[in-house]
Amino acid sequence: MLANAEQxxxxxxxxxxxxxxxxxxxxxxxxxxxSAKAVGFNAFGDFTHVFESFLLxxxxxxxxxxxxxxxxxxxxxxxxxxxxxSLKGNPMATLEDGELxxxxxxxxxxxxxxxxxxxxxxxxxxxxxxxxxxxAEAPKAVPAAGAEKPAAAHDETIRVNLSRIDQLLNSVGExxxxxxxxxxxxxxxxGALAQKTxxxxxxxxxxxxxxxxxxxxxxxxxxxxxxxxxxxxTSKALGKDVELEMVxxxxxxxxxxxxxxxxxxxxxxxxxxxxGVETPEDRLxxxxxxxxxIRLSAVxxxxxxxxxxxxxxxxxxxxxxxxxxxEKGVLPAGATLSAEQAYQLIFAPGxxxxxxxxxxxxxxxxxxxxxxxxxELQGQIEIESEQGKGSCFRVLLPMTLAIVDAMVxxxxxxxxxxxxxxxxxxxxxxxKSFTSGPMGGEVLNLRGRVMPVFHLGAMLGLKPxxxxxxxxxxxxxxxxxxxxxxxxxxxxxxxxxIKPLGKEVNGLPGIVGASILGDGKAAFILDLCELAKxxxxxKTTKTQMRMLKQEVA
Amino acid sequence: MSEPTKGFESHEAGRYLSxxxxxxxxxxxxxxxxxxxxxxxxxxxxxxxxxxxxxxNLRGQVISIVDLRSKxxxxxxxxxxxxxxxxxxxAPFCLGVIVDSVDCVMPLNPSEIDTSSxxxxxxxxxxxxxxxxxxxxxxxxxxxxxxxxxxxVKYLKDESAKAA
Numbered sequence: 001m002l003a004n005a006e007q008x009x010x011x012x013x014x015x016x017x018x019x020x021x022x023x024x025x026x027x028x029x030x031x032x033x034x035s036a037k038a039v040g041f042n043a044f045g046d047f048t049h050v051f052e053s054f055l056l057x058x059x060x061x062x063x064x065x066x067x068x069x070x071x072x073x074x075x076x077x078x079x080x081x082x083x084x085x086s087l088k089g090n091p092m093a094t095l096e097d098g099e100l101x102x103x104x105x106x107x108x109x110x111x112x113x114x115x116x117x118x119x120x121x122x123x124x125x126x127x128x129x130x131x132x133x134x135x136a137e138a139p140k141a142v143p144a145a146g147a148e149k150p151a152a153a154h155d156e157t158i159r160v161n162l163s164r165i166d167q168l169l170n171s172v173g174e175x176x177x178x179x180x181x182x183x184x185x186x187x188x189x190x191g192a193l194a195q196k197t198x199x200x201x202x203x204x205x206x207x208x209x210x211x212x213x214x215x216x217x218x219x220x221x222x223x224x225x226x227x228x229x230x231x232x233x234t235s236k237a238l239g240k241d242v243e244l245e246m247v248x249x250x251x252x253x254x255x256x257x258x259x260x261x262x263x264x265x266x267x268x269x270x271x272x273x274x275x276g277v278e279t280p281e282d283r284l285x286x287x288x289x290x291x292x293x294i295r296l297s298a299v300x301x302x303x304x305x306x307x308x309x310x311x312x313x314x315x316x317x318x319x320x321x322x323x324x325x326x327e328k329g330v331l332p333a334g335a336t337l338s339a340e341q342a343y344q345l346i347f348a349p350g351x352x353x354x355x356x357x358x359x360x361x362x363x364x365x366x367x368x369x370x371x372x373x374x375x376e377l378q379g380q381i382e383i384e385s386e387q388g389k390g391s392c393f394r395v396l397l398p399m400t401l402a403i404v405d406a407m408v409x410x411x412x413x414x415x416x417x418x419x420x421x422x423x424x425x426x427x428x429x430x431x432k433s434f435t436s437g438p439m440g441g442e443v444l445n446l447r448g449r450v451m452p453v454f455h456l457g458a459m460l461g462l463k464p465x466x467x468x469x470x471x472x473x474x475x476x477x478x479x480x481x482x483x484x485x486x487x488x489x490x491x492x493x494x495x496x497x498i499k500p501l502g503k504e505v506n507g508l509p510g511i512v513g514a515s516i517l518g519d520g521k522a523a524f525i526l527d528l529c530e531l532a533k534x535x536x537x538x539k540t541t542k543t544q545m546r547m548l549k550q551e552v553a
Numbered sequence: 554m555s556e557p558t559k560g561f562e563s564h565e566a567g568r569y570l571s572x573x574x575x576x577x578x579x580x581x582x583x584x585x586x587x588x589x590x591x592x593x594x595x596x597x598x599x600x601x602x603x604x605x606x607x608x609x610n611l612r613g614q615v616i617s618i619v620d621l622r623s624k625x626x627x628x629x630x631x632x633x634x635x636x637x638x639x640x641x642x643x644a645p646f647c648l649g650v651i652v653d654s655v656d657c658v659m660p661l662n663p664s665e666i667d668t669s670s671x672x673x674x675x676x677x678x679x680x681x682x683x684x685x686x687x688x689x690x691x692x693x694x695x696x697x698x699x700x701x702x703x704x705x706v707k708y709l710k711d712e713s714a715k716a717a
Contacts, residue, residue: 174613414597460599499615502647514608514615522596522610
């Protein structure tokens with residue numbers, strides 16, 4: 001409910017005298033007051049009463065809607081959110097509303113100008129106030145709220161425990177596997193009718209699967225709304241004028257992804273306001289309109305969600321970044337980097353181009369958090385920037401963490417799963433492609449690109465495979481460049497549902513999860529980069545120990 | 554050794570699931586048993602200790618399987634039609650163990666269970682909770698938590714720590 005109210009306040013800032021908005025806020029405040037009184041939170045009720053009178057004045061146009069009025073409204077909103085969460089923890093909690101209430105009363109009495117716009121000091125507070133989370137919890141806190149309806153969205157919803165949905169997904173997944181088994185064997189059993197039924201059933205099961213998958217999907221609206229507030233507060237605190245444009249807030253993402261996306265987005269938004277957009281004076285001097293623009297957009301592309309934060313600020317200077325990195329000791333002196341590499345520097349922990357640490361930024365933590373969180377979500381982050389024109393941070397995320405496009409391969413008698421994202425290409429080599437290295441290692445020459453070759457069997461510590469006609473997969477490695485991996489056979493390319501492994505096998509290096517294949521057997525999902533890293537290390541320790549020692553010395 | 558030991562102290566008959574390993578009869582508290590399924594070949598885990606047989610698909614859940622024979626350092630045996638997997642619920646773990654055959658569910662009174670000092674060393678050294686006598690047979694009460702949880706988890710952690 002309060003999240004809705006917040007949205008209204010923010011809208012109010014844009015459309016300063018839209019009476020229907022004020023009416024809506026008024027209704028919200030009123031029903032909140034009613035509910036509070038009904039359950040006996042009198043102090044809370046009293047405060048909402050004062051708040052309501054203030055709104056009434058606005059409604060009657062006795063107080064003009066100015067920025068400071070809206071700031072005050074937002075503060076009240078925060079206070080209410082805070083009050084409700086503390087009441088939920090302790091129903092007897094007393095509310096210290098004296099100061100805010102006094103200012104509200106002042107404002108009602110028409111002494112608006114004397115009310116200090118205290119938004120800056122509240123910027124930190126906003127982070128703590130669970131504005132987004134609150135939306136879901138409000139009905140619990142105010143059980144008597146019968147009057148909530150007008151504020152709620154009009155599409156009908158029910159609240160379902162997430163674990164139930166996961167159970168459903170699990171069962172549906174099982175059904176899909178069984179269906180596959182049946183489909184493979186359908187020619188052996190029954191007559192034409194039975195076979196036709198199997199095919200029909202398959203269609204329905206697939207529909208059921210996509211439907212149940214969509215149950216976990218939520219629109220990004222909640223996160224976006226929070227960003228609006230972040231941008232507003234940050235820009236006010238920094239004395240900048242920023243307009244936020246949001247596109248695609250109806251784009252849907254997996255619930256867990258959305259929850260974990262919120263933090264990195266906050267940092268990116270603050271970064272855009274603080275580092276990206278210039279002050280109005282600087283903008284005018286650069287021949288730009290004084291008001292900066294930030295565009296937050298989300299769009300689905302194939303199996304990915306692309307979130308863009310684009311500002312029209314000063315952009316980034318790769319040389320300056322490199323120079324700063326050398327100063328901070330992140331890079332050795334005299335290092336030269338491409339623009340892209342330089343941009344990636346901002347994700348290094350402790351890296352900040354700001355001279356002074358402020359409330360908003362400068363500790364060099366934020367972007368590190370962004371990178372870590374996005375990587376954890378199996379996403380990527382790209383940066384585009386043009387000096388003087390602005391920067392664009394592009395976050396690419398998988399739609400869901402539960403399904404991954406993968407390749408099923410065979411080594412010996414076992415099947416393994418490799419996420420497609422790790423594989424750049426695969427082919428059957430002829431004898432000429434390989435060259436043996438001095439240390440007994442093999443090197444592959446692929447269209448002029450040279451990369452080391454590993455055997456998956458050896459990487460997994462299995463007995464060396466005897467088959468000669470191996471398929472080679474090439475993998476884009478992260479640290480230490482590309483490498484190729486030999487497997488015995490590529491079986492198929494399919495979507496697999498990632499199943500968590502039990503705690504007892506968690507943390508096994510190179511294994512990121514398991515899945516169940518079409519034949520009903522469990523198979524491991526491998527992380528080739530991790531395996532190669534380990535494999536290399538083992539090799540190094542065995543054969544190159546001395547060389548390594550010399551290098552270190 | 555929390556729950557099973559408590560079971561002895563209270564003077565009620567606990568229910569146990571008995572199974573055979575290498576001709577010997579073992580029993581574990583029924584409370585830890587989720588279900589018993591027929592043997593299906595697990596998918597081996599690369600670089601895992603030998604008693605860690607792998608994982609199986611149990612109706613969409615991936616469950617790790619431990620070979621109880623090799624865990625208890627008993628000789629290996631070929632898979633027979635009676636070979637079963639007992640799925641254990643040892644919060645927070647859910648593991649399956651391979652046994653030669655599952656026999657029955659039996660109630661055991663605390664009075665039937667011998668934990669006396671004569672066999673204390675034997676009991677302690679073998680992850681046992683005690684020995685029960687019934688029909689002139691000895692049933693070894695296995696402390697399944699001690700057998701599986703501590704050592705295995707530690708082992709795998711050590712392995713990955715070594716690797717890292």
